[in-house]
Amino acid sequence: MSWNSFGRLLRLVTWGESHGPAIGGVIDGCPPSIALSESDIQPFLDRRRPGRSRHTTQRREPDEVEILSGVYEGRTTGTPISLLIRNRDARSKDYAEIADRWRPGHADYTYDLKYGLRDPRGGGRSSARETAVRVAAGALARRVLAHLLGSPVTIRAAVVEIGGEAVPPGRIDLAAAATDPLFAPDPEIRARWEEMLDEARRAGDSLGAVVECVAEGVPAGLGAPVHGKLDADLAAAMMSINAAKGVEIGAGFAAARLKGSENADEMRAGASPDAPRFLSNHAGGILGGISSGQPVVVRVAFKPTSSIRIARRTLTRAGEEVEIVTKGRHDPCVGIRAVPVVEAMMALVLADHLLLDRAQCGERDCSR
C-alpha cells in the first residue's frame, strides 16, 4: 500500500534507518535482459555521496551497493532486484539529545505522535540517507528507459537557486552542472553561492534551494488521464524527497501570471509528420497529464536544513519548554545533494510510465 514504496509497474520499496546496520531497497517489475552490475549503479551513488565538497555533511559513507538478487550473468532476469548499502560511519552518540527534544521543522515530533516511538539515531527513517537507495534505483530506471526505447533519455538536474539567489535566465548549463560538486549550472552564480554557504555554515545556519530537472528524449504518450497523470506522479515523487516544499511543471507558478495567448505552445510542422515543432515549452513537456515529446521540465523547492546550530525554542517529549541546538554532521543546504535524487525520481517515474504505456498501448515507436 505504498507506505514506503514508489511506482505502479516498476516498483521500488525502500527500507532502513540512518544508523541501522544498512539501508536498501527492492525493485520489482524490471524487464528482463537488461545489462546490470554494481558498477552501473555506483557512479550515481558517488554523485550523491556526502563529502564531495565542504558544503555537505562530513559523514563519511562509501555507499557501496550490493546487488543480492534478480541479476544472473550480468543481466536482469525479470525477478526482484535487491539492493543493499551498509551504513559504515554512524556515530549515534551525537544524537542522544534529540531522542528527547523535538527539532523544530523536523519529523521528530510527527513520528513520535504517529507511532508512539521512533529511532532517533541520525534521524532514523526520516533521514535523507534513505535517498541513496532511490539514487541506486534511479540508475536502473535509466537503463530500463534506454533498453525499451532504444535510445537514452537524458535526465539532468541542477541547482538553480540558493538562498534566494537564482541563476540568471539563459545561464543554465546542465552539462556543466552535472560534474560540479555544487551542481551549479553557471560559474558566476556558483562563486556567489560558495560565499553564501560559507557564511551560513559559519553562522550555524542553513539555506534553501531550488532544483531544476530536464528530461530529454521522452516519447510522447506517457501518462494517462486523471490520476495516472505524468505530472501528478512527478509531483508526488518530487514532494516525497526530504525537505521538498514545492513542485512546478514547465512554467509552473509563472504560468499563472501569463495570458492564455502567451502561454500557448504553438506548433509548426517538424522534421517528420509525427514530430511537430513546438515554438515554446511553457507546458514543460506535459499536456493533459500526457507527455508531448518536448523536454519534461520540473522544478523542486527545498527548504533550508532543519538541523542547525542556532538555538531554537522547542519542547521535550515530557512537554517541558527548552531550547535545542542540533550538533551532528549536517548539510548546510540539503538542496544540493538532492540533485541526484531529483534525477533518480524523474527516471523512476518515466520508466514506470513507459511500462504502463506499453501495457495499455503497446510498443511505442520512438521514431515518431
Add this chain to the structure above:
Amino acid sequence: MSWNSFGRLLRLVTWGESHGPAIGGVIDGCPPSIALSESDIQPFLDRRRPGRSRHTTQRREPDEVEILSGVYEGRTTGTPISLLIRNRDARSKDYAEIADRWRPGHADYTYDLKYGLRDPRGGGRSSARETAVRVAAGALARRVLAHLLGSPVTIRAAVVEIGGEAVPPGRIDLAAAATDPLFAPDPEIRARWEEMLDEARRAGDSLGAVVECVAEGVPAGLGAPVHGKLDADLAAAMMSINAAKGVEIGAGFAAARLKGSENADEMRAGASPDAPRFLSNHAGGILGGISSGQPVVVRVAFKPTSSIRIARRTLTRAGEEVEIVTKGRHDPCVGIRAVPVVEAMMALVLADHLLLDRAQCGERDCSR
C-alpha cells in the same frame, strides 16, 4: 492501477466524457453508518457549477447527482457508492473543428498520440467537467472525516492571485471567499480581478490563477514515510486537477528563500501536553510527510485556459500548418472554478490518510 482513480483505502474512480450521456464515479472503502443523501452532496456541486458569474463558461448544467448504490435508509453501508451526473447541455457541433486541429496547450495532441483516437466533443475525457465527480466525492470525504474524528475538519479554499495580481498579505478572509462567486477572499482585490477578467474576455484571452487551501482540525499523525507522505499525496492530487502546473505546501517556494533559523516553526507548551503551540507554520502543517496538527496549507498554480478566441498557430492531424480559434463556451480563468475541486481533493486525501492511519496505528484520540 489508478489510471483514473484516486486514493488507497478511500478509492474514487471517475468516468465519463464532457459530451457523453453522463459522468460519474464510484467510491469504494467508505466506512459504514455515515448519514448521506443527494442533498448532502448537491451544495458542493452547485458551488462548482458553471454560470455562477459572467466569468465562467455559459454552459448550463444542473449537475444533479444521483446515488445509485451503497446507501440504505440514508446511511452508507460500507459497499461501493456509485454517483451519476447526467450531461444535459452538451452542444457538440461547436467542436467540429477541434476534432481535426490540435489546440495549443490542450490535451488534444497528446491524447491523439497516446491512444490513436479521442472523443473530441467538448474535450472528451480531458475536459474539466470530470472534476464535478471529484467535488461530489469530496463532499462524502468531508463526512468521513467528521464521522471518524467526531469533529469536522474545516477545509476552505480561495483564489489568492489572478493574472499576477495577488491578494495583499493579511487580507485573506476564507469565510468571505466561500460564498463569493469568484471565491475572492478580499473585496478590494475582487474588484480589480473583475476588471481584469472583463478585459480578458473582451480580448478573447484568458488568465491564470493561484488557489490556496487551508484545512483546520486535521489530527497529527496522518501520513507516512517516503511514498505515503501526506504532502506527496496532496501534491499528486492537486497536480491532477486540469490546468494545474505547480503545488506548494506551507511556505513552499518561499521556504527556499528563508534561512533555517527563520523557517523553523518553534514550539511552546500548549493547552495540553499533547497539543503544543507552534509559533509559526512555514511547514504548512506537515513535517517528514506526517501531519503535525497545525493547519494544512496548500497552494496550486493554474495556467490560463488554453481554449481562447485569439488565433494561435497549430497543425491539423494531417500535419498541415493552420491557425486555430477556439469557439465554444469556456471559462476565461479556469482557476476560479477549480476552488471547490481543490477543496475536494484536500478532503479526499485527508480522509484516505485518516483510514490509512487508523489501519496501522489505530483510533487517533483527537483530544490531543
Add this chain to the structure above:
Amino acid sequence: MSWNSFGRLLRLVTWGESHGPAIGGVIDGCPPSIALSESDIQPFLDRRRPGRSRHTTQRREPDEVEILSGVYEGRTTGTPISLLIRNRDARSKDYAEIADRWRPGHADYTYDLKYGLRDPRGGGRSSARETAVRVAAGALARRVLAHLLGSPVTIRAAVVEIGGEAVPPGRIDLAAAATDPLFAPDPEIRARWEEMLDEARRAGDSLGAVVECVAEGVPAGLGAPVHGKLDADLAAAMMSINAAKGVEIGAGFAAARLKGSENADEMRAGASPDAPRFLSNHAGGILGGISSGQPVVVRVAFKPTSSIRIARRTLTRAGEEVEIVTKGRHDPCVGIRAVPVVEAMMALVLADHLLLDRAQCGERDCSR
C-alpha cells in the same frame, strides 16, 4: 484497495445492490481502438440471465447493459468504460423477514457484524446479481485478448457435476454445453441432473455443483513469480464468485494422489521449435505460476444455494432462537448460472495478465 474491484492493469470495480435502482461497473485500463458496442456484450448477459430454464430463479430481468463512457464512434478510447444495468424486477416485500433473521450459510450475519447494518433487500450487495457486471466486463476482456493476440482465446465452461453426480470421463463436450440451458456437456448426465433438480425444487432444497472452465489459445508467458502467479489470480477470481468453496488448477486435488513420475507432463518436439508438444496436461497449463501454452484448466466447487424453503434453525438480530424458511425467487443450484461468470473471470484474469506481461516483457509473438 480492491474491496470491490478486480485486476491490476485491466481494472473492474463493480457496484450495486440486488434491489437498488441499478448495478454497474467501471473498467479502467482498457487498450484503445477495440471495436465495442452494447450488442457485443448483450449475448453474454443473456446467457447468465435468470429464467432460461425452470431450474433458475423466476426473477425476470432483461439485463440490458448501457455503455456510458469510454467508447467513441464504436471504438474504445482508452478511458474508463462505465457499464450500467437497471434493476427492473425487484420485489423487495419478499425480504421483510430476512431483514431480521440471519439465513444460515448466507452473508446476512457477517455483513451485519462487519458493517453494523446491511441492505437486506434481495441480499443487497451479497446477491449474485452483482455477477452480471462481471459477465459484461468479461465480454470486453475477450475482445481485449483477441485484439492484442490477433487470434481469439477460446474460453468455455460447463457444469461437470451436480449433487455429486459427475459427467463420466471423456464425455465433456464444451461446445454442446455452451448452448445448453443447464450448461451440461453431455445429454445423458443432463437428463439425470434434470430429475435431481426437479426433486430438489419440489423438496424446497438445493444442490451444489462443480464447474470446469478451459481456455485455449493462451500464449505461454503469462503470470509471474510469487504473487503475480496466474494460478493465484485465477484462484482468487474464482473464489470471489458467490457460493464458491473450492478451486483447482489442472489435475488439482487429484494431482496430490499421483506420483511425480505420473504427474509430469512430458514434452516432445512440436510443429515449431517454439511450440513443444506436451504429452499430458496435469498442470492445467500453468507451471511456476506462468502459462505454458497448453489449455488453462480450472474447476470451481459451488455449494448448494443457502436460500431454501426447508426450515433451518437460526437467530434474530436480537438473539432470539427461531426458524427460518426463505421465500423469494432463488436458483435451486447456483452453480448453473455461475458458468458464464466463471468464463468471465477467466477472461478478465487472462486479459489482465496479458497486459502485465506486455508491460514487462513486450509484445508476445503469438506464433510461437
Add this chain to the structure above:
Amino acid sequence: MSWNSFGRLLRLVTWGESHGPAIGGVIDGCPPSIALSESDIQPFLDRRRPGRSRHTTQRREPDEVEILSGVYEGRTTGTPISLLIRNRDARSKDYAEIADRWRPGHADYTYDLKYGLRDPRGGGRSSARETAVRVAAGALARRVLAHLLGSPVTIRAAVVEIGGEAVPPGRIDLAAAATDPLFAPDPEIRARWEEMLDEARRAGDSLGAVVECVAEGVPAGLGAPVHGKLDADLAAAMMSINAAKGVEIGAGFAAARLKGSENADEMRAGASPDAPRFLSNHAGGILGGISSGQPVVVRVAFKPTSSIRIARRTLTRAGEEVEIVTKGRHDPCVGIRAVPVVEAMMALVLADHLLLDRAQCGERDCSR
C-alpha cells in the same frame, strides 16, 4: 504491482534466488510498538528448515534470519522491516544439466519463455526456498494479530493426506502435528506415510499431499465483498505456494455434494448475544467473503515434486528430444515442508485483513 509481493496493508515483498548470496523480504505497513526480535522468528524458520527428517531435502541451511530495519530497542517502529537470510549450502554444480533441459512439471520452461533467460541454479527464483521468507514474515503476522486483538489467533496446519492416503475422519490432532517432523496429525497414518515415503525415495519418485490449516480466534467481520473477500485472498495466498494445485474453504469440493439443507450451518444462542453458537462449520468460518467468528479452515493440494530421479521425456532449449533425470537434493514430498508455509500465508492474510477492517470499520471489539 504485486509481481513478487503479498498483502494490501501489511505488505510483504520477497526477493532472492535459491543459489544467490541471500534471500529476503521487506514487510511494510506493520503497526508500531510490537515486540520483535530474531528469536521470535527463528523457531518458525526452524520448522520449515530442510533436514528435519530423512524425507526432506538434504541441503543444509541454517536459515538464520537478520532483521536489518524497522525495529528499535526491541519494538517495531512502523517503518519497513527488512529480513535477510543468507544462502549457505548452495551447490550449483548439481544444476549444470537443467540449465539446458526443461524439467517436466517445473517452471524451467515457462521462465525461459517469459523472460528469455533464467537463473537455473537450484531453480533460481522458482525454488521453494523463497518460502522461507514467507515463514519469517508469517511469524511477524502472528504477532500483529495478537497485538491488535489482545489475544492470539491460533493457526495450526497438518498434513492430512499423502499419496492418496488420508487421515481417517476424527483423527486429526493439530497439536500433535505441530511438533511432528512430518506434521502428521495421527501416529497410525504417520507410520503408513513413512513407508510410502521410503518407497518413493527408493524408486526415485515423489508423492503429493494435502495440507489442512485451521485458524482459531479469528474475529467476525474480516473480509469484504467481491474482491476483498477473505476466502479469495486465502485462495490466492495458498495457490501461490510452490506446487499448490487446489484450495478449498471449509467443506470445499465436498460442499458441492451436499444439499442446501445439509450444508447450512445452523445457529443457536451462544454465551453472549454477540457470539452465537453454530451447529456445524461447513462454511469454514467464512460467509459472503467475511469471517463469521468460527474457525477458518483451508485445505491445499500439493502435487508431487517435479524433480525426480526417474527419466522423463523432455526437450533441450534447442528443441532436441532428450530424457532428463533430476539429480540434486529434493524433497520426495514437498507438501510436508509446505505446512509452515501454509500457516504463514494464513497469518499474513488474516493480519492484512485485520488492518483493512480496522481502517474501514474501526477497532473490533473482540469480546463479541
